[in-house]
Amino acid sequence: MNSTPLNPATDVLASDVARQEVLSALNELLEAERAGARVAMETGREITAPELAALVEDIHRDEVRWCSLLMRTIKSFGATPSSATGAFWGKAMDIPDVDERLKFLNRGQAWVVRKLEALIPRIEVPAAREDLKAMLQAHRHNIDRVESRFASQPSIDSPRTTDEPPPSDASALVAYILRRFHEVHRRQLPELIQLANKVETVHADHPSAPRGLTVLLEQMHSELLDHMAKEEGVLFPMLARGGSSFVTHPICVMMSEHEEHGRRVAQLMAMTCQATPPEDACRTWVQLCSATRQFADDLQQHIRLENEVLFPQFDLSLAHVQGSDSR
Structure with missing residues (x-):
């Protein structure tokens, strides 16, 4: 025009x-x-x-x-x-x-x-x-x-009060990660993308509008789907069978991708003001921030569980690093 x-x-x-x-x-x-x-x-x-x-x-x-x-x-x-x-x-x-x-x-x-x-x-x-x-x-x-x-319908930001502690056995832990994180992320991201698109569309002229959030979430969705598919198709079956001398390389690849996921989470939190809605936010915007916080917490917990609990059981060098970590 x-x-x-x-x-x-x-x-x-x-x-x-x-x-x-x-x-x-x-x-x-x-x-x-x-x-x-x-x-x-x-x-x-x-x-x-x-x-x-x-x-x-x-x-x-x-x-x-x-x-x-x-x-x-x-x-x-x-x-x-x-x-x-x-x-x-x-x-x-x-x-x-x-x-x-x-x-x-x-x-x-x-x-x-x-x-x-x-x-x-x-x-x-x-x-x-x-x-x-x-x-x-x-x-x-x-x-x-x-x-x-x-908004009262069950959503991705509903609190999870029935989470069981992760098992220590590798095979059971793999099953736990698939159920608790992989399945959950596949539900979370499409809903987050939908919420972000609504907020960006309706509040495009708001000074705090999360411009570019939908695109970022779509990128994270694609990357995480690809990452989880590799874990489910290659690495996790090997670990569930007790591992082998060939697991070190795929573990290193997954940990490298975990670092990239961590950078994406930092971008996500910065773009949403640390998942904090403005004072005049509508209910959709509030829900978006709550869901963003839940997703970020879940993904970070997911990464820590694999990096610090699952993978060290099959790569002794990681176990040594985790044991000497003073955090």
């Missing part, structure tokens, strides 16, 4: 192309809000739970309000508002499950947030700009409210 701003008070644009682009963006938002209003209205008729019904009614009321605002804004630019309803309405109503439809509606709200963030800097008239900023904040608030409905 061209970055030339619009001043509706004088109807002056740097070019007709820029004017049409801005009006097209406003009409696209209007059609999307009209679709969101219909989704909320029709979904509300299916809901009997009072609390959820009130939430959906609030969303419907907001969507109607923003439709009116967008129509007034378009008219103030000397143009005719679109009368169409966005295709989002049909796609949403094809989803029979109400919870899944609400999640889809939230993705639509996040799309509106991104569109508004791109459009607002182009609006020069203060009143119009402030109206669109209010629309932006309301969408962020409603996104958080819908997300909070699902």
Whole structure:
């Protein structure tokens, strides 16, 4: 989109192309809000739970309000508002499950947030700009409210009160590591990536937004999956059978990769302010930080258990190093 701003008070644009682009963006938002209003209205008729019904009614009321605002804004630019309803309405109503439809509606709200963030800097008239900023904040608030409905579901940051102490026998310890850490990491990282993407998308203009966190987590996910696959396919079967004279090299490779994982964890904690959300963080952001802290603790515990307990049983040089370590 061209970055030339619009001043509706004088109807002056740097070019007709820029004017049409801005009006097209406003009409696209209007059609999307009209679709969101219909989704909320029709979904509300299916809901009997009072609390959820009130939430959906609030969303419907907001969507109607923003439709009116967008129509007034378009008219103030000397143009005719679109009368169409966005295709989002049909796609949403094809989803029979109400919870899944609400999640889809939230993705639509996040799309509106991104569109508004791109459009607002182009609006020069203060009143119009402030109206669109209010629309932006309301969408962020409603996104958080819908997300909070699902926040009580079991998640990766739930405390683990039933962890048993790791066994000392090598074969049993390998089985413990697979169950306690490998299986857990495979659940943790996809959920962390999803949370990070939501926070980065919804709060892109927040000064404390963890920019680049989703990319970092995706890198960690790929690297950890590759690392665990090598342990499960090569090293762990050898250790479970009692080891051999050939285990030293794969152990050294795994320990080298552990060092890289440790550097990634340091990056992760720095990017999330040591897994500490800002004071005005939404529930999703708080959940992201809690889950990040849990994942980092789990991964560090995982690495220590292999480096300091499992591997030294098969490489005497490591046992010597651990025995002389004064920490």
